[in-house]
Amino acid sequence: MKKVTQTFFDERILVTKHTALGRITIDHPRAIGALDRSMVEAFAHALEGLAVDTDVDTLLLDATDERGFCSGGDLRRLHGQITAGDLAGVDGFFRAEYRLNAAIAAFPHPVVAFANGVTMGGGVGLACHAPVRIVTETSRLAMPETRIGFTPDVGGTLLLANAPGHVGEYLALTSAEMDAADAIYAGFADHLVRGEDLGAVRDALETRADPSTPGELILLFDETPEPSALASARGWIDDAFSRGSVPEIRARLTELAEQADDGATHDLGAHTPAAALALLEQRPPLALAITLESVRRSRETNDLRAALEQEYRLMMWYVETQPDMVEGIRAHMIDKDRAPRWTLATDAEVTPALVAEAFDHKVTPLFP
Template sequence: MTEKVQFDRLDTASGHQVGVITLNAERSLNSLNKAMLDSLYEQFSEWQEDSKIVCIFLQGAGEKAFCAGGDVRSLRQSVLDGDTSAPGQFFEKEYRLDYLIHTYPKPVICWGNGVIMGGGFGLMAGADFRVVTDTSVMAMPEITIGLYPDVGGSWILNRLPAKIGLFMALTGCRLNPADAMYLGLANRFIDHAFRKNVLESLQEADWSGDHYQVTSDVVQYYADNSAGWLPYSKIREHRDLIARMMDKSNFSAIIADLKALETEDSWLEQARNIALTGSALSAVVAYEQFKKSRYVSLKEVFQSELVLSINCVLKGDFQEGVRALLVDKDNQPQWAYPLIEEVPREKVVEMFTPPWGESANPLSNL
């Protein structure tokens, strides 16, 4: 059986090595399962201490996706089979991996070709060089499956201008490469045809100097040669409208504005429709988590997300959302609460209550 994550060492002209990590689950758009997360965490940790490794290049197999998220179908099935510990084990390892990438002491290039969603967004967010290509599509569409933007999303999206992060959380809107660059979710645009050239240039480089500078020089060269091909940004076009809708004193007013939105723009209309048909419980949880996460550290965000994510799977709309969208594919989810106004305050409190009681948060030692 082919390994779902492949690890390669590329020798450089200066006697060093570039570590190449390939998510190799092409049929599932490189979605992450627990075994893949374990392998990734182990290899990142090992290469962190390996003096020969000067740079990490993270990519997805195939042309369709870097990573479409977590393997939520398997996670749902584990819970249905009676393994209520599965969500905690999955999310704890995923968040440890994401945090490790955010704090990694060596340059990390993430080649975000194709679909970058959910867990793929989490892997990419911590990389030093976050590359989008001509085919990149980025989104955090968790509201459609009864989750919310996790993998550090509470921290990352909160720092976007004009409350665009909240708009992304509520609408699952799709970002093209120009959107990702405009928001800083990506910091290099390189045509996908240059991928092999980038790897070859990393091998040919002299790594005897500052490794971040060497990596930057290589990546920037190809970014400069791709500059003319960047598409048009929908986020930039609609920034003021999004800001007006999201900058309200309460959540009901935001939803009211989305309901009242009249537009002939298909991108905006799709975003609006997702916001109004997604899980109301997830929407309320996402909004509350945004408020709570505004001024806390990344470490604290991952700790709070572990609470929420476990509760969403075991007590929220997750199982029904995954069933409707990805298992039965009837696209007719029966959400626990049809409207945000119907979500009881005590249910929201329950979602934010640690499922391990008085014990320490499993991520307290991040």
């Protein structure tokens, strides 16, 4: 079969068919694949078409930008919609995005995702629900939502809930980044492949004969990752982040930092108690409390659609009732002063009733 590349509805989403391989490629290098509603809907349309295409038995998700697969949602656009009062537009984006996340997980054939470079937020939602997830030496994965005032979404709370021990709570609350080894350890990825070999993997998926399955084929390119720093930190992470509340987590991190005598650690990229404590000090107390509860509820249900329904409810609660998300985007993406002014300044101001209100917010279900 001749290789044919097309665009449907949005020129930033490319669709290619060659032999039995379907391929959806994000072509938005100006913003490392940042997603808006048009891109999401085009991606979903392509996915629907390939799902019923009898010539296709494998799907590849990748991007043209070597810097990363997808940096997440287009937060500048989201900020503009919220401040302009376009709640219908915001709702439409999140409904389309979360349904797309579920559709990728339910795709009837094997899905291979290249989570190389920057793969964060919405990028995790596209790549990490696939059954075969490839990272490279440049991969940087994260659910960075608490950094800008809200909570992990795109099914991320389920991925976080299923990470070893309480690593998920640590990653969710701090918004800490993962390299390739960490992503594999935490369950966000399956294989490490050298970046220079991704083209060969694509070619092999198009022309494969033996081994016949994508998973077996990728083992031919699989590299052994370096030891995961997350795995090395697992002891203190489980100790602190298994606690029942954000104040208890902070208190235990303070004790662990003092015991380790690493209170002078200023590298916020390090997996240490002192660095974790410093990161929590930068996050809004309300988002931390809701995020902790969200990850733990997703662990109990252990169902992607249930996680997405919960995340959608929380996201619209933030959009409709809370200024923190707009303020976080302003401080980090618009004005870039890195000085957000959170609504609630301390854990003590976050009441159980307010957290319950977020989880009880009324929305139209994503999956009726």
